[in-house]
Amino acid sequence: MNPLKRLASQTAIYGVSSVFGRFLNYLLVPLFTYTFAPAEYGVVSEFYAYMGFLAVLLVFGLETGYFRFREGGEHAPETVYATALRFVVLANGGFFLLLLLLQQPLAALLRYPDHPEYIWWVAAILALDSVGLVAFARLRAEQLAVRFAAIKVIEIGVNIGLNLFFIVLCRRAFESDPHSLLGGLWNPAIGVGYIFLANLAASAVKLLLLGPQLRGVPGAFDGALFARLIRYSMPMVIIGFAGIVNEMLDRAALKYLLPHDLETNLAQLGIYSACYKLSILMTLFIQAFRYAGEPFFFAYARQTDARRIYAQVLNAFVIFCVFIFLLVTLYIDLFKFFIGAPYRVGLEVVPVLLLANLLLGVYVNLSIWYKLTDRTLLGAGVALTGAAVTVALLLWWVPVYGYMGAAWATLVCYAVMVALSWALGRRYYPVPYDLKRVFGYLALGLALYGADRLLVERAGLHAFLAGTLLLAAFLLIAFTLDGRRLLRGLRPA
Template sequence: MILYRKLAIQTIIYSIGFIFPRIINYIFLKFFTLFFKREEFSLYTDMYALSFIVIGFLSFGLENTYFRFLYKKNYNKEIVFSTGVIIQLLISSFFLIISISLIRYLSSIAGYHNHPEYFLMFFLIIFFDTICILPMAWLRANDKPLQYSAINIVNVLIQLFIIMYLFFCSNNFFCKKTYFFFIFQWISSFTDKIGYIFFSNMIASLSNLFLVLPIILKQVTIKKFNKILAINMVNYSVPIMLGTIAFSINENLDKILIKRWISDEINGSYSACYKIASFMSLYIRIFRLGIEPFFFKKSKDSDAIYYYEEITYIFVLFGLIFYVLACGNIHVLMKFLMDKKYHLAIPIIPIIMMGNLFLGVYTNLSIFYKIIDKPIIGTYISLIGLLITFLFNAIFIYDNSFMIPAWGTFTSYGVMLIVLYIWGKKNFIKFCNKKIRNIIIHFLFALFIVFMTKKEMRLGIFFQISYLIIIFLLEKKRFINLMK
């Protein structure tokens, strides 16, 4: 019970540090959809889609690798951290040198020959962010959720301030009278209003690096770099990195292709609605921040399977409640979070959200192949998911409907979850059949409620309240134990 309480407190603190920046991001979403045309918003999302695929490679799976080697008895924690950071620094520095030297060529290939400054800013963002990955993981591993959350909050506040300053400075008479107006003039001399967003992100990422720099300077030294450990970490991380790249392509290929094969206007609507569907990713990430280090710590305990099983069940339960409430009130949310001209792609939201929930369950179950040092299993499964995504996008070429990529995301993550469970049940996943049956019933019940809410919108509140009451009655004992 004490372990649960500590886990809950840490997850709440992590949630604050994670939710606050995302709330600001959703404020940005409302602001950007009001301020930008759909084709302009498409450029903004396209740059981030391309960068996430690059980050999937550069992160090199070292966060998971760090947690795995940290809790192995035969490795010193300080040596693991130093070795990991030095590997990350070498990879990121090599990337920065190569990418800047090829900047005009790369921007031209991507269709941004008039805006090489976008790529320069993104290369720096990626460099700063990847260097920060392991120091931020160190904070989680050392039970410092307050510091972790504070850094995230400071980061987004810096970004918010710079964006507001740049967007409103040009038309503000009083701003022009300040000493800082020359900064605005300098930034405006080399980029446009879309570039303002990237510039603010770059400064925020640099600030993040400065905030974690004391950890790096204090904990990392060349003397603590272990060559044999480095080889073992790289061998462990490569399959995770390949899986991460596959996931990044799964998550972003649709937006990249819709922009280039249909239009920027459609991609703007699709990308904006996709961000609303990312509510589910928000829930998954919060859960993972508190739970993942705990999973690795428990891996050697005799009761580890029980905890994994119970926590995954609770994850599904709350995920489905979140799904029903979000999808049941989607039109209300859309009014607050997005301008009307972007509402075209609303039908993708329930599909993408359920796909993301599949991915969340998959992420929880993936702990089993990580703790037995077989991350290659995740690589194979991710490649299966990637193949499904490519097949759906091949269909999309012939039928330019943005619903096809959405169903591709849903199917890809659903198949990945099923394959992992079937594979894992024969080897390492030992969940009891009763809980699996209950989980399937919960999924079907939640989908039924969302369907009925969509069909009879006037009765939406009634269906949602009924759902919550029934779930509470069915899982009353578990909820009471969790509260205790």
């Protein structure tokens, strides 16, 4: 199969679980934002930000390490998998027991002394998900995308179902009759904690479905291989951790950096987090691309035309991301109903966050240089530089500009990382990227967005009509310039 067609088909299948499945999951955002006050939703956002940091640490970069050594040809794939999996299981078991013992002091430290149960619920979710990630990596490496997608969709379905069961059925039953069967399952003191409980149950179901990848693993733990594996993978932890700093530190830090009282800060955090969800389409497409792209880049690296193909991939990726940027920003008057009315005061952050995530996707494409040349320490340096930019700008801008400062900090961070990664890639793994086309499409997207603001706010054109005309213009231009080339690339080889 043509390599671009294979990558596109794999991305589409992962997209079923990532885009469609997680889109269903994100439909819970209206439920949460229409049910809970911004300050309550801020609690959930804060904990999920912490979980983002810990999730990176608890996988130890072994996903990428597994792909690297599986395709290296020096070790049997079963041995690489068994070595990675057994270490992750042992490490996460220890992590869960530690947080279970420390739940009360940690809850007090985070200013939730009345809810120590949040700590061990979150620890259990993280441990289950970390083990699951290694099993999912095996499915990706073996190109079992359909099974991967099916398990993801089932996990999301369980999460959605339990949230609806607790927050809608049980809560309403409690309000009608606290002594009824369903009403007895709702405890107002738990409140947003039911979101964690639903997630925990879904993660457990997922691990059960991954049983064939976890039971009777062929191959034994190889100590010598593990030393090489962890040496390669640990810089990926630094890269991943720095990436989470860039992606989630804003939500973890707003409670502490905003210049208001705790209740108001949590409310602002809730508003920012809810509006962040409106960049869902961009985030989910990038996630689907990552699932398909990482094993593809490693597997195709030995082909003589690999670098030319990688350049074509970036070009197509940017076209699709600019389309998503325009789709959301030009139809923001429709997308805003995705969140409750009290949260819509923060809509101004959406275009900035969409553009920031677009640049993150470009960085994902450019970062192949350090993965394919084993220069993960240099890659970690790029990520750490981005993290330093994020931290500095959050400390500077959030107390002055509020959550808008956090959005701009994210955008600047990813712009810096793209520039650094491109410069280092030119030296260590030069790929003939068509920069004129990449920047041209970015500029076109921003110009059309600016034209929409002028047509709606100054010319008085209806927002839906203006958005439709401008989106059609983008599609026409993209098809004229690259449509035939992309379709040609997707034909069978």
